[in-house]
Amino acid sequence: MSDTTATADLTEDEARVELARLAKDLLRANQLYHAEDAPEISDADYDALKRRNAEIEARFPDLKRTDSPTEQVGARVSEGFSKVNHAIRMMSLGNAFDDEDVADFDRSIRKYLGLPNDAPLAYTAEPKIDGLSLSLRYEHGELIQAATRGDGETGENVTTNARTVSDIPHRVEGAPEVLEVRGEVYMSHHDFEALNTRQAETGGKTFSNPRNAAAGSLRQLDSEITRSRPLKFFAYAWGELSEPLAETQMGAIDRLKAFGFQVNALTRLCDTTDQMLDHYGQIEAQRATLGYDIDGVVYKVNDLGLQSRLGFRSTTPRWAIAHKFPAELAWTRLEAIDIQVGRTGALSPVARLHPVTVGGVVVSNATLHNEDYIAGRDAKGGTIRDGKDIRVGDWVQVYRAGDVIPKISDVDLSKRPDDAQPYAFPTNCPECTSDAIREEGDAVRRCTGGLICPAQAVEKLKHFVSRKAFDIDGLGAKQIEMFYDDPILPINTPADIFTLQDRDAGNLARLKNRDGWGETSASNLFAAIDDKRTIPFARLLFALGIRHVGEVGARDLALFYRNWDLMAASIDTAHPAARAQRAADEAEDAERIVASDEGRRARVKEVRDATISGGNVPEDAANAWADLIGIDGIGATLGLSLSDAFANQAEREAFDDLRTHLTIVPPDAPASDSPVAGKTVVFTGTLEKMTRAEAKARAEALGAKVSGSVSQKTDLLVAGPGAGSKAKKAADLGIETLDEDGWLQLIGDL
Template sequence: MLTYEDAQSELAQLAEMLGKANTAYHGKDAPDLDDADYDRLKRRNSALEAAFPDLKRTDSPSDQVGAAPSEGFSKITHAVSMLSLSNAFDAEDVTEFDSRIRKYLGLEATTPLPFTAEPKIDGLSLSLRYEDGRLVHAATRGDGSVGENVTTNARTIADIPQRLAHAPKTVEVRGEVYMSHADFEALNANQSKKGGKLFANPRNAAAGSLRQLDAEITRARPLRFFAYAWGELSEPLADTQMGAIDRLETLGFKTNPLTQLCDGPEALVTHYGKIEQQRANLGYDIDGVVYKVNDLALQARLGFRSTTPRWAIAHKFAAELAWTRLEGIDIQVGRTGALSPVARLAPVTVGGVVVSNATLHNEDYIAGRDAKGGEIREGKDIRIGDWVQIYRAGDVIPKIADVDISKRPEDAVPFDFPHRCPECQSDAPREVGDAVRRCTGGLICPAQTVEKLKHFVGRSAFDIEGLGAKQVEQFHTDGWIAEPADIFTLRDRFGSGMQQLKNREGWGDKSASNLFDAIDEKRVIGLGRLLFALGIRHVGEAASNLFAAHFGTWTALSDGMDAAKPLSGPVWDDLVGVDGVGEVMATSLVNAFSNPEERAAINRLAALLDIQDVVRRDTSSSPVAGKTVVFTGSLEKMTRAEAKAKAERLGAKVSGSVSAKTDLLVAGPGAGSKAKKAVELGVQTLDEDEWLALIEGL
């Protein structure tokens, strides 16, 4: 079972790797991951965020689309953002996608809900803007908001019309630039003959060809284009997704002939299977099938998350497996003291990437048990020397899926999981209900200290340029930083000469000065980001923002922690009543501030910072601004998710429980204990119609 700390550590690694991959691919045209591996990493990130929503990072790859545009091209701001898609991994995920949409829209299971299913082309996304039927510019996805102006290059692609007849006055056509297998092989053969650069795969070749500063090079490359979506429109293309695709074809664009209308999850999965069987013979690369709600009016109701639409999902093709020898098991200590086992493997290639380690999660996983004591892998334990099967489905550190007992060495013995911290030798007990052992060394454990500092300077936390994990380890080893506050006193302690730092390998006058300037720039920080940077167990990025929004200011939060210390009373009740905050999360936060040593360290840090208050949205005209609202029962004219989102947009706080702090209870049919408690406390209760009348027009 994946632990909280494992997930947090893995998400940090994913953010770093995917960030570097985006920069290498989009910014330098020198990808360091092939397409399949990039997609697997992205899938793993999404799966972890779904399992641990409070760990989602501010620099989450889920919230990033592509990368910042290259400086070699002028920039174009997309009138409508170019978003990415969330992923499905199996038939169960597809069924869940359908159920999630029905729940959001309030549709019964028997209500028809058609979808389109189309191959997911493995190429480079491109947006084409036409005005009065004339192509005026073409832009890459970029970071989703701003892309690169590749208009001159796009005009050289035969599949892209220069003019459109009978088109809306303004239309942005979106699709994928790609290269066929035959053209890719011919291009590489020609490149080899000329002694030029060879491309790793058709996608990289297509991306590199479109992003040439010399359009004549692009013209010489065999690029193609499939249209499948749109951005800004002066008038609708159609009422349905399929109708809009047909309209794009009549305008002169090539659309994928395998796109099909399906009447539900079962039909979607069936079509997915048919496309997968044809995959090897298509002549171009695809990496899955995209499903979209066909009714465009329903798409509009479903809307978007931060970077993905609710009405679409990409059903990716399966992960890959390989067998290798387990050569050792290392125990790593995380910032919360968790002892995490990592498998050291004889290097093996899995899906084009050489793998040399894998996560082992915890001692139960090694022993062949799940968290409840049930068998996994048919009860087979994992031993050093075993022949093991490696599974990659977007993992930075892959998993061990199986063990071949028939190849087990005769001298292999069960792994003896340590009961003491390998770093400081403190006891590492396993608390009841916890899946991992934790070092009790706290501040005396160097591993915990270093990991906390690494987290503190991470991209989702303070993100200090020039101060990464490597520098943190160096400075901690040298005795320069032992706690976060020490980072912000470095300049004062070194003085103007900076001689100690300059004498270190890799540092000089300029780099040292830049580091101190970068540190000073981060003295101003938002309350939510600061909370996340503290690395408090169970308090991830989403939770930090919830707490920040609840208290608003550092002073209010600090005072609130003191008042909530008994884990009882009005401040505590108010805190755990915040929608999305549970007792475990709240207890962890209060306990961190109640620990004398930890509180002292936090106060030393806060004294060196300018902590920004939470900026409240202007809801001066809202009748529910600042009020605490609870929804209960079955809403009939909107789903609970829609009602909650609307209330929060209007400045209300949505709570999951009724208390003396509750201002309004919105009760639908079937309201039970919450409605009864509201009566007892004298809380104003509205039915759904009264609630809608209250917020009408807002």
């Protein structure tokens, strides 16, 4: 079962399911390519899979898996090479697919740095080489080590082979004491064709494309084979340095060139996004005549000081992005529309197509996003495809822009069958027949069956055992499907996992005699389950699969409450106020404010005051609700979802039953030497020396909890110019208040 919704309208459950499938497909592709040099899919198909994964993770960063391809970067190191731990992780890049994505990238940089739109901000733009990433370490000018990217943290030691590449200097004059140069090993089109000709003539292995040829050549256990292969190297980045190369990206590239490294002559400095896009167009126009493979253009903030401020997400730098070249198109017939049900009940339409080749890959499925998309409307009710709806039997245009299952972009009405009927989206779940409703403001229709819906139950269990959740060795998605339908040893709830051995009579009698199981595998499974009876609080919260509770939300909740029983009691107390919040939202949908932090926080106070003064809910309920949705990063949407889950009888029974089998570990205690460790801090007003995002990140790094609202639990208010009601309330409650300079002095940053 798989959910395949486009990222623009993707729901959380659909994203989670597709990321699971992508992780599996890319793990296999990476293993075959990096470890076995025997790829089953083309380079274009691999990049499409990787782009889809990155696109979903950019849209839903909370759902990023521990086995995410963006976390892995490549694959585990082959046993044929010794391992090298990178001093600085080799990161991957986020992707842009159109001009608006590039504009969004620029806007996000400016927002994070607090720069106005008209402030100068330069970028470099360079071709994205389609080869094998390599890191070269020089000490005192001598090449002492070369390592592949591997999984980003650990690579393969290919030093002997790298020394055979003519573009890689053995010695660098005038370099810092420690210099790690990073770049791409590649093969030119001419050399690739000549190599394949020689391989065919001698009965050797031929390669599917230059990238595979370059990777396979560098990773030879016999360095003489590598020496015989025509490999080249472009330098474009660096890792560990004993001293900076320059103050700018362009200056550092020029320095690498002066050291004797080959750098790409098409790298340009751009002062505006228009210049970036213009250079992108120029490079794309030259793509066919460059003589080597590229698949896009990389933009990087030029100022290295700003790069340092921007820092990194978990696996990608904020200060760089890869602008990919356009997808390929094809026309085919839509033969059917199927509905798939995800973990949170989302009904996702999938197009079944007459097989067609798109970008060198045969595809037979495409996402149809949601019922609005089928009808020719976007998420805001505007027209798409000139208002043309999609019907079974239509001739449709399919494109691949990083998708495993491609998208439909157009319909040819001239070929529409006379008997084609508008598609009627189901109002009942195809899995359990429960009502499928669409809430106000939601683009997705959802099954109301909850745990009685087998599709939801199975997907929740798959999520529960996934890598970033309980990660039970030997109990993955395949095994969950097997146990869910098992008449003797069923797993229908998370708690059933932890009673499996007891229900097997403690002697492996039932499990070890099943197909594919023996005494050793059964014993190993029981041991793996026992090993996960102790679980970090945040990981448990994420594993429960509550809608909108991703990794970040689970972490924020765990840091705030620190105790399961305390959190559960607080959510129970807040439930009447949550009901009042939902009623107010439904009655006054036009006034709902969920996008703006300040607006959300104002809404918290409004609801709290209204419920107390109106006598609709007890004061303790209003206070508990305000505390919950006042947690920075939580808000009303997640709070309502959490409240609904704990109030749902079947889910609550499942939570409580599971709780009896676990030891829940609270988050690590804050650093004791920090003056704000363990304290709850609220920021208000305008911060002039750092952005709100930087302030929050710094506070959390020091062990503080950042809240969005002032309450009796607040320890410290940091107030910039324009502070209003929060400053007054803090004064009324006797809460310590500092200005920005006072805050920086307190934490030692001034």
